[in-house]
Amino acid sequence: xxxxxxxxxxxxxxxxxxxxxxxxxxxxxxxxxxxxxxxxxxxxxxxxxxxxxxxxxxxxxxxxxxxxxxxxxxxxxxxxxxxxxxxxxxxxxxxxxxxxxxxxxxxxxxxxxxxxxxxxxxxxxxxxxxxxxxxxxxxxxxxxxxxxxxxxxxxxxxxxxxxxxxxxxxxxxxxxxxxxxxxxxxxxxxxxxxxxxxxxxxxxxxxxxxxxxxxx
Amino acid sequence: xxxxxxxxxxxxxxxxxxxxxxxxxxxxxxxxxxxxxxxxxxxxxxxxxxxxxxxxxxxxxxxxxxxxxxxxxxxxxxxxxxxxxxxxxxxxxxxxxxxxxxxxxxxxxxxxxxxxxxxxxxxxxxxxxxxxxxxxxxxxxxxxxxxxxxxxxxxxxxxxxxxxx
Numbered sequence: 194x195x196x197x198x199x200x201x202x203x204x205x206x207x208x209x210x211x212x213x214x215x216x217x218x219x220x221x222x223x224x225x226x227x228x229x230x231x232x233x234x235x236x237x238x239x240x241x242x243x244x245x246x247x248x249x250x251x252x253x254x255x256x257x258x259x260x261x262x263x264x265x266x267x268x269x270x271x272x273x274x275x276x277x278x279x280x281x282x283x284x285x286x287x288x289x290x291x292x293x294x295x296x297x298x299x300x301x302x303x304x305x306x307x308x309x310x311x312x313x314x315x316x317x318x319x320x321x322x323x324x325x326x327x328x329x330x331x332x333x334x335x336x337x338x339x340x341x342x343x344x345x346x347x348x349x350x351x352x353x354x355x356x357x358x359x360x361x362x363x364x365x366x367x368x369x370x371x372x373x374x375x376x377x378x379x380x381x382x383x384x385x386x387x388x389x390x391x392x393x394x395x396x397x398x399x400x401x402x403x404x405x406x407x408x409x
Numbered sequence: 410x411x412x413x414x415x416x417x418x419x420x421x422x423x424x425x426x427x428x429x430x431x432x433x434x435x436x437x438x439x440x441x442x443x444x445x446x447x448x449x450x451x452x453x454x455x456x457x458x459x460x461x462x463x464x465x466x467x468x469x470x471x472x473x474x475x476x477x478x479x480x481x482x483x484x485x486x487x488x489x490x491x492x493x494x495x496x497x498x499x500x501x502x503x504x505x506x507x508x509x510x511x512x513x514x515x516x517x518x519x520x521x522x523x524x525x526x527x528x529x530x531x532x533x534x535x536x537x538x539x540x541x542x543x544x545x546x547x548x549x550x551x552x553x554x555x556x557x558x559x560x561x562x563x564x565x566x567x568x569x570x571x572x573x574x
Contacts, residue, residue, distance in 0.1 A: 203493070209510045210509050290521070294518070296514075298514075299513070
């Protein structure tokens with residue numbers, strides 16, 4: 194018998210722009226559909242943060258940026274879980290994985306981070322891959338600088354650690370700012386990323402992580 | 410009449426509407442009546458149409474339910490969402506609204522579920538065709554651009570490494 198799917202309400206994309214972003218011109222504020230404040234971060238604003246950190250803290254700037262990204266990502270993860278769980282009427286972690294992937298994609302797209310693809314196909318190996326076309330960060334920093342999506346990488350680690358309920362690390366393997374067609378990130382437990390450097394060949398990193406998992 | 414009215418208001422910045430613009434608004438208000446009627450008609454036939462599509466797809470893809478929890482019930486829900494979003498987009502005469510409201514989000518889910526583009530295209534083309542059969546001419550004509558768009562956008566994703574249909 195074909196029946197209605199009682200476990201999932203007939204609700205579409207929570208992040209649908211027309212419904213998600215609200216502008217109050219009297220107060221001059223932007224909020225999302227449940228009233229959480231939003232603010233547009235311009236290229237100049239972001240570059241000012243990065244350049245100031247570099248000027249003031251030299252080699253420690255990258256560490257501070259990562260800490261900022263991780264903290265921001267955790268808070269974004271909490272908000273993501275809270276709002277989507279309320280909208281779809283059940284805890285996020287009880288939604289189908291494909292739906293979670295799609296909601297994450299839409300969340301990043303509608304907040305201006307770029308076009309994301311979350312690949313959970315290596316979930317059994319404890320590895321998640323994220324591909325980002327048009328990442329804002331690596332696209333605006335100068336090539337002679339780090340040209341990596343440092344804050345995004347940390348943001349992903351923080352957000353996905355919150356969603357997974359355990360500490361995760363994030364390694365950037367490809368960077369749009371270094372000429373790759375997309376930025377790519379490999380996310381797994383920090384111990385499995387220890388000793389690896391950003392920019393290592395994406396497919397080799399994946400293969401090694403998956404092989405290692407299967408033999409241990 | 411969201412998009413037309415919005416466009417005319419923006420274009421009429423600092424002046425009153427011209428006679429031609431006023432005529433366009435009145436004509437659009439008549440078309441809204443037709444589109445609301447089409448949406449009501451769709452609402453009446455929704456359930457039998459969805460059941461007919463599911464039954465056909467079950468015959469074509471007998472293994473689909475082995476790959477996914479509550480596979481057909483969830484697919485029924487997905488098609489239901491498409492019809493309802495198509496009706497809303499049709500009423501405001503804004504095809505692009507359908508993409509952001511639903512299609513991109515749903516397409517990502519289909520790809521993540523390892524559906525194939527062929528499965529999705531077959532399903533939503535049959536949904537469109539059965540709607541065309543069940544609705545009277547004008548109502549079907551109003552909806553077709555939106556259902557055509559759903560077929561095209563939803564099936565536009567790469568073949569999965571391992572198909573699950």
